Amino acid sequence: MKEYEGKVVLVVNTATGCGFTPHYKDLVAMYEKYHDRGFEIIDVPCNQFAGQTPGTDEEIHEFCQLKYKTQFPQMKKSDVNGETAIPLFQYLKEQKGFEGFGKGPKAFAMGAMLSKIDKDYKNNAEIKWNFTKFVIDRSGNVVARFEPTEDMKKVDKCVEGLL
Numbered sequence: 001m002k003e004y005e006g007k008v009v010l011v012v013n014t015a016t017g018c019g020f021t022p023h024y025k026d027l028v029a030m031y032e033k034y035h036d037r038g039f040e041i042i043d044v045p046c047n048q049f050a051g052q053t054p055g056t057d058e059e060i061h062e063f064c065q066l067k068y069k070t071q072f073p074q075m076k077k078s079d080v081n082g083e084t085a086i087p088l089f090q091y092l093k094e095q096k097g098f099e100g101f102g103k104g105p106k107a108f109a110m111g112a113m114l115s116k117i118d119k120d121y122k123n124n125a126e127i128k129w130n131f132t133k134f135v136i137d138r139s140g141n142v143v144a145r146f147e148p149t150e151d152m153k154k155v156d157k158c159v160e161g162l163l
Helices: 022-037 057-066 087-095 105-117 152-162
Strands: 007-012 041-043 133-136 142-146
Touching: 007 022, 007 087, 007 152, 022 041, 022 057, 022 152, 041 105, 041 152, 087 142, 133 152, 142 152
Parallel strands: 007 041
Antiparallel strands: 007 133, 133 142
């Protein structure tokens, strides 16, 4: 993370075959709009949620570049939960726990689905699904966590406010 010192960073666990995969479109737009002002995105493909990130790192990268024209860094496929979670996500979850999915049909659907998988999902900091986003300010503080059900306009507004 040393290379991102002094920048506003959005870290997101992604998937290529998820209903939230179109978030890439908004992420690309944010990157293009704010990159010159010191904004970075770290894309962390993860296959821990219903196997929605199949393929090799190269195949995932190619998909993202061809379908969404991504330009931001993409890490190798990694775990974000459990004993094999990468240290970055262990830290992010320690800093910002789960605060809910918000309101609306997507939030209700996510809550219903997760209650079948983990009855205690509301009370732990684990990543709940693909496209959970963390925003880090220029000083390295984790200032926000956005669940995949959150409107991307709120994520954009948070980032813009830090730039």
